[in-house]
Amino acid sequence: MEERTFTIIKPNAVAMGVTGRIIDAFLQDGFRILAMRLVCMSRNDAEKFYAVHRGREFFSRLVDFMTSGPCVVMLLEREDAVAELRRLVGNTDPARAAEGTLRRMYGENVTRNAVHASDSVENARMEASRFFREEDIVVARYEP
Ligand code: CMP
Numbered sequence: 001m002e003e004r005t006f007t008i009i010k011p012n013a014v015a016m017g018v019t020g021r022i023i024d025a026f027l028q029d030g031f032r033i034l035a036m037r038l039v040c041m042s043r044n045d046a047e048k049f050y051a052v053h054r055g056r057e058f059f060s061r062l063v064d065f066m067t068s069g070p071c072v073v074m075l076l077e078r079e080d081a082v083a084e085l086r087r088l089v090g091n092t093d094p095a096r097a098a099e100g101t102l103r104r105m106y107g108e109n110v111t112r113n114a115v116h117a118s119d120s121v122e123n124a125r126m127e128a129s130r131f132f133r134e135e136d137i138v139v140a141r142y143e144p
Contacts, residue, residue, distance in 0.1 A: 003081035004034065006124040007089075008116035011069035013106050014038075019072055022102055022115065026076060029088050034139060035075040035132045041067050049130060058111065065111050073131045075124075082121055089117040 009022050026033070041049070046066040053059050078084060090101025094113055097104040106114035118124035 002077060002079060003121055004075060004077050004124055005081040005085045006118045006128040007074050007076060007085060009072040010114055010116060011065065011071055012108055012112040013114040014070050014072060016106065018106050022106065025088065025102060029084065031076040031078045031081065033074055034077050035136045037073050037131060038070050039073055039131060040070050043067055049127065061111050075128045075132055075137060082118060082124060085117040089115045
């Protein structure tokens with residue numbers, strides 16, 4: 001079924017200059033981009049985005065990292081988008097991520113793991129709504 005999912009190209013990947021390669025991997029895998037922005041998250045943005053992890057020992061490390069530089073946020077669409085993006089992105093810990101996955105290629109450790117991928121359609125919708133208004137979402141079909 002056609003689904004939408006949400007992704008963040010995290011500050012370490014943007015700083016490494018691999019934003020284009022990651023976007024290309026999404027496109028080659030059949031994802032369509034419905035919305036995209038370069039953003040610098042405030043601490044408040046990052047704390048709210050990751051509120052479910054508040055209280056975990058890694059929370060402040062995660063917020064420090066996510067506010068350390070610009071990120072690229074994107075709303076993507078394809079068949080089974082949530083599961084397919086998580087497959088392409090790989091395990092949260094780059095050391096455990098399968099060969100060929102984006103975190104294996106561009107992740108440095110479990111905090112600086114290059115890419116975020118939503119874990120459900122509902123969370124994707126909520127996460128995307130923090131960065132995109134309805135009118136930012138482009139649903140036009142592209143002709144090659
Ligand atoms: P992400 O997919 O963006 O969602 C939550 C993030 O928390 C996750 O990627 C990791 O970057 C981070 N995270 C999860 N578990 C740990 C951990 N044990 N130590 C540090 N960071 C973690």
